[in-house]
Amino acid sequence: MAKKSLKYFLLLFFALILSVLPPPGEVHATGAGSAVTTDVRYGLSGQTSSLVAQKESYYVTNTLSGTTSTLYNPFICIFG
Numbered sequence: 001m002a003k004k005s006l007k008y009f010l011l012l013f014f015a016l017i018l019s020v021l022p023p024p025g026e027v028h029a030t031g032a033g034s035a036v037t038t039d040v041r042y043g044l045s046g047q048t049s050s051l052v053a054q055k056e057s058y059y060v061t062n063t064l065s066g067t068t069s070t071l072y073n074p075f076i077c078i079f080g
Helices: 001-020
Strands: 034-044 058-065 069-074
Touching: none
Parallel strands: none
Antiparallel strands: 034 058, 058 069
C-alpha cells in the first residue's frame, strides 16, 4: 500500500511542477548580432499584398539569426 501511495504522490507532484512551467518552444533572441527577418510569399502569382476582406493563401518564413546559429520558423502566428 505504501508503494501505491508514493506513486500517486509523485504523479501529483510532477503534475503540479509541469503545470507551472512555461510551455516548450519559447525562443528568446539574445547576444550581439541577433536579427529577425520575415518573408511572406503569397499563393497567387503576382500578388504582392494582402487582399482586403478576402481569403488568401500565403507562406510565412521567419528566420532568427545570431552570432552562433540560425533558426528557421521559430515563431508561430495565430490569427482569429
